[in-house]
Amino acid sequence: MKMNTRLLSIVLTGFMAVLFTQGCKQKNVVQQAPPSLKVMQLKGTKVPVYLEMVGQAAGIPTIEIRARVAGYLENWSFKEGSIVQKGQKLFTIEQSEYINSKNFAEADLQNKIAAWEKAKLDVARLKPLLSTNAISQNDYDKAVTTELQDRAMVASSQANLATARLNLSYTVMESPITGYIGACLVRPGNLVGKGESTLLSTVSAVDPIYVNFQMNENDYLKIMRYWEEHRAQISEKKDVFQVYLTLSDKMLYGYAGTIDFLDREINPATGTIALRAVFKNPEGLVKPGNFAQVNLVLFEEENGIIIPQTATTQIQGKTFAFLVDKDDKVNRIPIVIGRAIGNTFIVINGLKIGDRIMLEGFQKFQEGMQVKPVMVPDTLKVPEMQVKK
Numbered sequence: 001m002k003m004n005t006r007l008l009s010i011v012l013t014g015f016m017a018v019l020f021t022q023g024c025k026q027k028n029v030v031q032q033a034p035p036s037l038k039v040m041q042l043k044g045t046k047v048p049v050y051l052e053m054v055g056q057a058a059g060i061p062t063i064e065i066r067a068r069v070a071g072y073l074e075n076w077s078f079k080e081g082s083i084v085q086k087g088q089k090l091f092t093i094e095q096s097e098y099i100n101s102k103n104f105a106e107a108d109l110q111n112k113i114a115a116w117e118k119a120k121l122d123v124a125r126l127k128p129l130l131s132t133n134a135i136s137q138n139d140y141d142k143a144v145t146t147e148l149q150d151r152a153m154v155a156s157s158q159a160n161l162a163t164a165r166l167n168l169s170y171t172v173m174e175s176p177i178t179g180y181i182g183a184c185l186v187r188p189g190n191l192v193g194k195g196e197s198t199l200l201s202t203v204s205a206v207d208p209i210y211v212n213f214q215m216n217e218n219d220y221l222k223i224m225r226y227w228e229e230h231r232a233q234i235s236e237k238k239d240v241f242q243v244y245l246t247l248s249d250k251m252l253y254g255y256a257g258t259i260d261f262l263d264r265e266i267n268p269a270t271g272t273i274a275l276r277a278v279f280k281n282p283e284g285l286v287k288p289g290n291f292a293q294v295n296l297v298l299f300e301e302e303n304g305i306i307i308p309q310t311a312t313t314q315i316q317g318k319t320f321a322f323l324v325d326k327d328d329k330v331n332r333i334p335i336v337i338g339r340a341i342g343n344t345f346i347v348i349n350g351l352k353i354g355d356r357i358m359l360e361g362f363q364k365f366q367e368g369m370q371v372k373p374v375m376v377p378d379t380l381k382v383p384e385m386q387v388k389k
Contacts, residue, residue, distance in 0.1 A: 038359040039324050039373035040311075045381050047304025047346055050339055051296040055213035055245075055277070059204025059288035063177060065090060067193035067200060068170040071097065073186055076200075080183045083284065084175045084203060091173040091200055093192065098168040105161035112150065112157040119147035179205040180287065204288045209281035211245065211257070213294045214272040222298065243277040245286070246293040253292070255280045305347040306380050311359050312337070312345060321351060322358035329370050330358060341382055 067073075071093040078084050122143045129135045175181070182202045192198040215223075223241065245253035257279035266273050277294065279286070286292070312335070313320050320332050335350030351357070359376060 034328070034370045034372045035361060036372040036374050037361040038376050039356050039371070040307075040359055040376045040378050041356045042305055042307070042351060042353055043378040044303040044305055044353040047301045047306060047382055049298045049301055051215065051219050051298060052339065053213045053215060053294045053296070055211040055292050055294040057286050057288055057290040057292065058210045058212055058276075059179060059206055060210045061177060062202060062204040062288065064199055065173055065175075065181075065201045065203060066197040067091075067093060067173075068197055069093060069098065069167050070191070070193040070195075071095075071171065073188050073190050073192050073200075075188050076184050078181055078184075080181065080201075082181060083179065083206075084181045086175055086178045088175045089172060090175055090181070093171040093173075095168065095171045098164070098171055102161070102164040102168050105157065105164040109154070109157040109161050112153045116147070116150035116154050119143070119150040123147045173200070175203055177203055177205050178207075179203045180284065206284050206287065207281045208278045209286045209288075210260075211243075211277045211279065211286075211292060211294060213275055213277070214267075214270070215275055215296075217266055217271050217273065220266070220273050223296075226298065242297050243279075244295040244297070245279065246295060247286070248291055253279070253286065303353060304382075305351050305353065306341070306344045306382060307347055307351070307357060308359065308380070309340065309343050309345055311357055313362060319345075322362060323351075324356040324358060324371065324373060327370065328373055329368055332367060344380055344382075346382075 074092045074094050076091050077089050084090065123140075126135055126140050126143050130137065130140045180203065182204075184201055186192055186198060186200050192200065241259065243257040243259060245257070247253055257277040259275055260278045261274075261276035263274040307321065311321055313322075319335055319337050321335050323331050323333050325331065333350055336348040338346035338348045340346075356373065358371070361371075
């Protein structure tokens, strides 16, 4: 009886061991099943090819408002930092001295005119007497000379009056253009214009606004060659490329611009050439001095590749994507990315049409691990820049 009990115990122990071993094998089989993860096959789309440069806005023209006559500043009549209109009064210098000078010049002119009129009458009166020898030639010549002198004195007085009127006009300073005006640099009560043309403020035109930037020599040659190839279809060089601005807040500016200036030479020190683009700026959003990224669209690549930013990872300053091969195994590959558009990257190198890339689960597998692809269609497109012309 003891023998049977012992035998039964051995059989049960062996049976349990077999069950445990089979359970472990099944568990291992479950753990080794490939994970189901989202995968996208690249189809390609139209991708704009950009040049990106840093530019700075400039108001053209920018005009300094200076005191051109000496006197005490009486008042200023504008809001600092606001838009002023062409012809709007800005500053007034004390006028009494210049009004007196004008009045004196007017009176002096009238006196000179009266003297001239008398001299002309004398000449007219003496001329008949000369022919009858009633007066000497010397007397007549003196009368003619006096008339000429008086005529010159009238011209001199007219010039003095014009100067007096001009100086009086300088006591009221108006804006020569429509644009933004800066701070008032001199307050009322201060003497200005004494020995120098005191700077009072500055006005800059802002609509249109100009943006200066530099382009390297290679990119310049690309543009010129493109122009030569397409000059039959394009009437003006300024119409070859659309220029866009990305402001410092990373937002696209609402108007497209055109290139209106190309410098005459390549700067030998920097290997760059200076360009300028012009943009509408009716709201005055862009101010002189603003820095912005200038985006110059060269052309559209028909079969460009864009991928979600979330499909990439950064390792030691390099960008990687995860390629799924024909055996559904994942391999990490380096890629070169261009500009970011929305939540996507333009891929310059490393991927091609037809490649399959992982979209998720980068922490769930190791290099060379097999996955079960859940295919997601490639519907990514580069959105058109929503700007006004």
